[in-house]
Amino acid sequence: MMGFSALELARIQFAFTMAFHIVFPALTIGMASYLAVLEGCWLVTRRAVYMTLYHYWLRIFAVTFGMGVVSGIVMAYQFGTNWSQFSEFAGGITGPLLAYEVLTAFFLEAGFLGVMLFGRNRVGPGLHFFATCMVALGTLISATWILASNSWMQTPQGHAIVDGRAVPVDWLAVILNPSFPYRLAHMGTAAYLSTALFVGAAAAWHLLHGRDDKAVRKMLSMAMWMVLLVAPLQAVIGDLHGLNTARHQPAKLAAMEGHWENRPGEGMPLLLFGMPDMAAERTRYAVGIPHLGSVILTHSWTGQVPGLKQFAPEERPNAPIVFWSFRIMVGLGLAMIALGLCSLWLRRGGRLYGQRLFLRAALAMGPAGLLAILAGWVTTEVGRQPWVVYGLLRTADAVSPHSAGALALTLALFVVSYLFVFGIGIAYVLRLVRKGPQAADLQQAPEGGPGAGRTPARPLSAAQEGADEGLPLPPERGGH
Amino acid sequence: MGVDITVIWAAIIFFGVFMYVVMDGFDLGIGMLYPFVPARADRDVMMNTVAPVWDGNETWLVLGGAGLLAAFPVAYSIVLSGLYLPLIFMLLGLLFRGVAFEFRFKARERERHIWDKAFIGGSVVAAFFQGVALGAFLSGIPVSGRSFSGTAMSWFSPFALAAGCGTMIAYTLLGATWLIMKTEGSLQQRMIGVTRPLTFLMLAAIVAVSAWTPLRYPQVAERWFSFPNMAFLAPVPALVLLAVFLLLRSLARSPHRLPFLMALALVLLAYTGMAISIWPHIVPPYITIWEAAGPPSSQGFALVGTLVILPFILMYTGWSYFVFRGKVRSGEGYH
Numbered sequence: 001m002m003g004f005s006a007l008e009l010a011r012i013q014f015a016f017t018m019a020f021h022i023v024f025p026a027l028t029i030g031m032a033s034y035l036a037v038l039e040g041c042w043l044v045t046r047r048a049v050y051m052t053l054y055h056y057w058l059r060i061f062a063v064t065f066g067m068g069v070v071s072g073i074v075m076a077y078q079f080g081t082n083w084s085q086f087s088e089f090a091g092g093i094t095g096p097l098l099a100y101e102v103l104t105a106f107f108l109e110a111g112f113l114g115v116m117l118f119g120r121n122r123v124g125p126g127l128h129f130f131a132t133c134m135v136a137l138g139t140l141i142s143a144t145w146i147l148a149s150n151s152w153m154q155t156p157q158g159h160a161i162v163d164g165r166a167v168p169v170d171w172l173a174v175i176l177n178p179s180f181p182y183r184l185a186h187m188g189t190a191a192y193l194s195t196a197l198f199v200g201a202a203a204a205w206h207l208l209h210g211r212d213d214k215a216v217r218k219m220l221s222m223a224m225w226m227v228l229l230v231a232p233l234q235a236v237i238g239d240l241h242g243l244n245t246a247r248h249q250p251a252k253l254a255a256m257e258g259h260w261e262n263r264p265g266e267g268m269p270l271l272l273f274g275m276p277d278m279a280a281e282r283t284r285y286a287v288g289i290p291h292l293g294s295v296i297l298t299h300s301w302t303g304q305v306p307g308l309k310q311f312a313p314e315e316r317p318n319a320p321i322v323f324w325s326f327r328i329m330v331g332l333g334l335a336m337i338a339l340g341l342c343s344l345w346l347r348r349g350g351r352l353y354g355q356r357l358f359l360r361a362a363l364a365m366g367p368a369g370l371l372a373i374l375a376g377w378v379t380t381e382v383g384r385q386p387w388v389v390y391g392l393l394r395t396a397d398a399v400s401p402h403s404a405g406a407l408a409l410t411l412a413l414f415v416v417s418y419l420f421v422f423g424i425g426i427a428y429v430l431r432l433v434r435k436g437p438q439a440a441d442l443q444q445a446p447e448g449g450p451g452a453g454r455t456p457a458r459p460l461s462a463a464q465e466g467a468d469e470g471l472p473l474p475p476e477r478g479g480h
Numbered sequence: 481m482g483v484d485i486t487v488i489w490a491a492i493i494f495f496g497v498f499m500y501v502v503m504d505g506f507d508l509g510i511g512m513l514y515p516f517v518p519a520r521a522d523r524d525v526m527m528n529t530v531a532p533v534w535d536g537n538e539t540w541l542v543l544g545g546a547g548l549l550a551a552f553p554v555a556y557s558i559v560l561s562g563l564y565l566p567l568i569f570m571l572l573g574l575l576f577r578g579v580a581f582e583f584r585f586k587a588r589e590r591e592r593h594i595w596d597k598a599f600i601g602g603s604v605v606a607a608f609f610q611g612v613a614l615g616a617f618l619s620g621i622p623v624s625g626r627s628f629s630g631t632a633m634s635w636f637s638p639f640a641l642a643a644g645c646g647t648m649i650a651y652t653l654l655g656a657t658w659l660i661m662k663t664e665g666s667l668q669q670r671m672i673g674v675t676r677p678l679t680f681l682m683l684a685a686i687v688a689v690s691a692w693t694p695l696r697y698p699q700v701a702e703r704w705f706s707f708p709n710m711a712f713l714a715p716v717p718a719l720v721l722l723a724v725f726l727l728l729r730s731l732a733r734s735p736h737r738l739p740f741l742m743a744l745a746l747v748l749l750a751y752t753g754m755a756i757s758i759w760p761h762i763v764p765p766y767i768t769i770w771e772a773a774g775p776p777s778s779q780g781f782a783l784v785g786t787l788v789i790l791p792f793i794l795m796y797t798g799w800s801y802f803v804f805r806g807k808v809r810s811g812e813g814y815h
Contacts, residue, residue: 063582069535070578074571076542080549080560081567087560088626091553092775096782099546103789106539111796114532115803122803165553167775400561406632410568417572421579421598428586 009407010082010399013414015381017074020418022377023370024068029143029188030195031061032136034222035116039129052215056437057199060429062117065109067425071418082407086388086398090166093159093174097149105142109135140188147187151180153389154380155248166392178248182241183380189234190376193336194369196226201366202433204359215437217353220362224352228340235333239296245383246297246305249390251315252383254308255322257293258283261309267302268293273327276319281309283323317385321378329375332368339365485783486773489551490762492786496544498751502654502744503537506530509655511577511603512648514596516674521810522667523596529662531581532804536797538574550782554626555762555772562621562628562763563613566635570609577602607651608644615643618693618754623766639692646685650747653678657727657739664807672731675739682743683724686750690717693757699765700757713756720749 004012035057042050076098079087087094115123115131123131152158158173159166168174200223206216246253254260258276259268260283269288276283294303308316339361346352384390388398507530517523530537549556560567580599587595612635619639622630656678659671694701704713727742758764762772773779 063586066535066579066582069538070575073538073542073574073578076545077560077567077571080545080556081564082561084557084561084628087549088553088557091549091556092778095546095548095550095553095556095774096778096785099543099550099782100785102539102543102546103785103793106542107536107793107797110536110539111793111800113535114800118532119803162775165775168777168781171777171781400557400564401628402561402564403632406564410565413568413572417575421575425579425583428583432586 004404004408006402006404006407007396007399009404009411010402011395013082013407013411014078015378016411016418017071017078017414018377019374020422021068021071021075022373024064024071025139025142026191026194026370026373027198028061028065028068029139029191030193030198031057031064032132032139033192034195034199035061036129036132036136039132043125043129049214049218052437052439053219056215058117060432063425063429063432065113067422069110071422074414082400082402083388083398084400086393088165089393089398090153090389093152093166093168094149096168097145097152097175101142101145101149105138105145108141109138112138143188143191144184147184148175148177148180151183152177154183154384155179156389156392161392166389179241179244182237182244185237186234186241186376187373189230189237190369190373192226193230193234194373196223196230197336197339197362197365197369198367199223200227201363204362204366205433206436207353208356208359208363211436212353219437220353224340224343224362227336228344231333231336231340235337238330238333243297245380249383250306251308251311252317252322252380253297254306254311255317255319255383256326256379257297257305258286258319258323259293259305259307261307262304265302267291267295268297268304270296271323274323276323278316278319283319314386317383322383325375325378325382329372329379332372332375335365336368336372485776485779486551486769488783489547489773489779490760490769492783492790493544493547493551494755496540496547498748500537500540500544501650501751502747503540504534505607505651505747506654506658506740507534507537508577508603508607509651509653510659511580511599511655512607512652513655513659513671513674514600514603517667517670520592525663525667525808525810526659527581527584527599529659529808533800534578534581536800538578541574547782547786551774551779552762552769552772553774553778555767558621558623558626558628558763558767558772559617562623562630563616563635565632566609566613566616566640570606570613573602573604573606573609575602577606603651604648607648611644611647612640614647614754615640618643618758618764619696620765621763623763639696642688642692646689649678649681649685650750653682653743654740654747657743660735661737661740662808664809672735676728676731679724679727682746683720686720686746689750690753697757697765703757703759716749716753716756720746723749 035054038050038054038057041047042054079094112131112134115128116135119128119131152174155178156166157177158168158170158175160169161167199219203216203220203223206212207220242253242256245256255276257268258271258274260276260281262268267290269286269290270292271283271286271288274283274286274288291301294300297303297305308319342358342361343352346355346358352358386394386396388395510526510530513526514523517526545556545560548559576598580595580602584592584595584599616635616637619637621628622634653675656671656675660668660675663671694704703709723742723745727739727746730738730742760768760770762769
């Protein structure tokens with residue numbers, strides 16, 4: 001197929017299926033916690049607005065979660081189907097971590113999801129809230145295990161190589177490997193931030209289209225507080241994560257910075273733009289701020305980190321991709337911080353809900369968190385190359401012994417199926433977002449205890465088209 | 481060391497895959513029964529019988545894969561790359577089937593038929609290729625050293641295709657008997673109607689595989705038809721006949737749970753028979769569970785978690801089924 005090798009096709013397939021997958025868990029991690037907060041607020045205050053929002057986001061969560069599940073199963077099997085030599089080499093480490101993810105997270109999510117979605121009339125409000133919390137906890141536990149596994153691949157430790165395989169010697173060291181705390185904090189924060197931006201964009205869309213009520217305002221307000229607090233925090237975490245990368249994966253960092261060589265006694269600039277050229281071994285058209293690279297990375301005026309030329313050509317990651325994906329991520333992060341600060345400014349005098357320029361910006365920033373997550377994963381995964389397990393196993397030695405033809409066939413099937421299924425799925429999500437919170441949802445306030453022998457049809461799927469668009473909300477009242 | 485951790489792991493994976501076959505089996509069976517039930521209200525009811533639990537059911541498949549990777553990394557890499565195409569087809573089938581649960585109810589009226597077809601097609605493809613993968617696995621996967629050494633089409637054989645059809649029959653039977661338990665009225669009557677021929681088909685499939693395997697694989701014949709094994713294993717076919725008899729008899733007497741329990745028994749017996757045939761190999765006929773075992777430090781670490789957590793999983797999964805117990809009726813609840 002177009003002259004791609006089996007290895008290239010396997011890598012493209014992994015990148016493609018992973019890029020689609022990661023978007024859904026990122027949103028479900030954030031949304032599950034958001035739903036737990038909404039339901040908790042409702043239980044405490046009994047203000048209807050929280051229940052209205054809960055049911056609105058529950059529907060969107062359900063569709064997103066479903067897409068995460070089906071794309072996730074592909075990931076769990078892909079390590080064996082496409083990367084069997086990697087599984088053979090590292091299965092003793094990644095296998096138990098994946099098994100713990102299934103045992104502690106996937107079953108928890110799946111077990112309580114049914115009650116969360118359909119159990120409103122079958123269990124009491126306390127138990128329903130418990131189910132929501134368990135689903136939210138499951139998403140966070142899941143992220144923890146899978147990031148432990150990925151972090152070990154980036155900064156492996158706690159193992160021995162026996163008979164050509166990685167054997168765990170010290171599990172604590174394997175799990176708490178050097179990059180794990182930073183990666184976990186960075187990704188967890190990213191999920192919350194992405195969800196806040198998504199929720200904020202939904203609220204902004206409704207305000208721009210003339211729907212200004214308590215539920216929409218509450219949504220925008222909650223989302224913008226989150227962005228204001230978490231976006232700067234994420235910048236700090238990201239900076240610490242970068243310093244950790246400088247220590248443990250110097251070639252990746254050099255590629256991120258487009259940094260080729262050091263001259264004695266001269267500080268590193270921070271390049272804003274440029275075009276790293278692998279063949280010429282330099283970054284063309286570089287525009288940078290002198291010494292700032294040294295200041296950020298070494299906290300000194302003329303400190304230096306290794307340049308790409310200090311690594312043999314076959315040890316270097318693809319600098320143009322890593323350089324630019326990193327800048328996209330950082331640029332989006334700065335825009336998020338700016339959005340948060342604007343929201344704070346506009347709260348004075350209550351202009352937050354009426355300032356159209358700001359609302360348009362909030363709407364435009366809806367997908368920014370997800371794009372930043374994709375750019376971040378491209379940075380860290382492409383930056384790890386040519387290794388799949390850093391310093392231990394090369395990507396070229398990890399791939400299954402399939403023909404390029406078989407891989408081209410499966411790649412084509414994945415591309416066609418994913419574009420169809422997730423294209424329509426995303427359209428359904430956006431349609432649910434457009435419908436807006438429904439006051440009618442309040443009729444589904446819980447009645448205590450399981451209804452004997454009564455099975456609700458799917459409350460979620462009561463999302464019928466059209467007729468009830470934009471109903472005014474009833475005045476605030478107690479739960480039911 | 482008195483307890484062989486590798487054998488415990490083999491048992492856990494055996495149990496995990498069985499849980500998957502049973503639980504996602506009736507989900508996939510419902511998808512394959514859709515073509516026989518055209519009415520939308522009935523289809524809604526069918527889907528609602530599993531909507532709250534399908535995700536948990538499917539998770540057993542992920543546990544099977546993760547457990548295999550944790551305890552037998554060599555087997556995981558050989559089996560998954562050796563069954564490459566059938567497994568990818570299965571995953572794509574599960575993709576379409578899985579999103580249909582959510583999308584079908586979100587779709588506009590004129591789009592709904594797309595997700596009905598995705599639900600049917602996804603269920604058929606996933607069930608068929610699970611069976612094909614099982615058949616190819618039993619037939620043996622070409623191995624050299626610690627790697628798969630066949631081609632992209634090594635899995636393709638008449639036996640594998642027959643196993644694919646057998647699996648579709650088994651899942652459809654599970655789905656039909658599940659619906660007998662969970663529905664009432666005309667839909668239940670229709671399910672009782674299809675269960676009888678399905679039971680005979682299931683019996684025929686079990687007989688066909690039972691006859692075919694020993695004829696093709698002398699080591700299997702050796703296992704079943706030599707003394708003293710024969711005496712120990714004789715109850716297996718006897719129990720199959722008993723289960724078929726009870727199932728057919730129960731259909732005539734306003735059935736509720738019994739058909740589903742008997743269908744479960746049939747699947748368990750067939751599944752156990754296969755395990756007896758290949759024991760102690762994990763990549764038949766070359767690699768035993770001990771040859772494929774991962775490092776003891778991996779097996780031990782994962783085992784602690786499994787033994788501690790699995791009882792809790794079974795507990796809250798049971799609770800979830802308990803919450804959604806009883807018959808599912810159409811048009812009740814939310815609008």
